[in-house]
Amino acid sequence: MSLPTIIGFVLSLILFLASIVESTTNFKIFLHATGFVMVICGTLAASFTAFEARYVIGALKMIKGIFVQPRIDRAMLTNEVARVIRWAYMMQKNGIQAVEGDVKSLKSQDAFLAYGMSLVVSGYTGEEVRRLLENQVETSFHRRTVPTEILKYMASNAPAFGMMATLVGLVIMLDNMGSDPSQLGPGMAVGLLGTLYGVLFARLVIMPAASKAHQREAIVRFRNMLVSEGMALLAERKSPRFIQDAMNSYLDPAIHFDIDRAPKK
Secondary structure, three states: HHHHHHHHHHHHHHHHHHHHHHHOOOOOHOHHHHHHHHHHHHHHHHHHHOOOOOHHHHHHHHHHHHHOOOOOOHHHHHHHHHHHHHHHHHHHHHHHHHHHHHHHOOOOOOOHHHHHHHHHHHOOOOOHHHHHHHHHHHHHHHHHHHHHHHHHHHHHHHHHHHHHHHHHHHHHHHHEEEHHHHHHHHHHHHHHHHHHHHHHHHHHHHHHHHHHHHHHHHHHHHHHHHHHHHHHHOOOOOHHHHHHHHHHHOOOOOOOOOOOHOOOO
């Protein structure tokens, strides 16, 4: 689980609830099923109308996914450099056949890395490998960020449906004014809850999920770009030290890989 994400979400929820507790003892006034249903169902209905169903479902799953530990961290980037350098040494010593076994084992673990190594083993030039992998990186990134765009669309729609719920409540309130003017205040409070639900749903749940999911996909994209450069340099039969320096140029100096400090096997 992603502990910082959970802490951030729970803390923001606690702060909101604490402000209610501090301000009033009539907590039930903040519960209005009709407004809640209009916001949630309206937002989902508009999303399914605007986008293909499988993408909307993927976007909803992405909300749950932000609470899971991210796949890539800083240490893993250093490990990717180390792995490519290990392959460079193997190829330098025993030729291209030395890494063919790793290609087979990677297919079930990391499809992108396996694809890159298969291009190297197939004998493509460094420029060809770089071009093919860059195309794979970009198309994969755009494909995987479609759900985040849907989440942003949902975040922009939720307050609008909240306003619709508010307008419905206000119309009903005004219709009842003639018979019982004392209900004006409570009726307006209930009407405004729709707007509150819409803003909360958008700003506490959907928009943070979209931002975090997009950031994680950008990190995956960066990792794949790093690996792509390593694969291209392997295809060009560059020396392990050159590969180290070239791949390190993508990284924060604090996590640079150092051949001279790496454990000897």
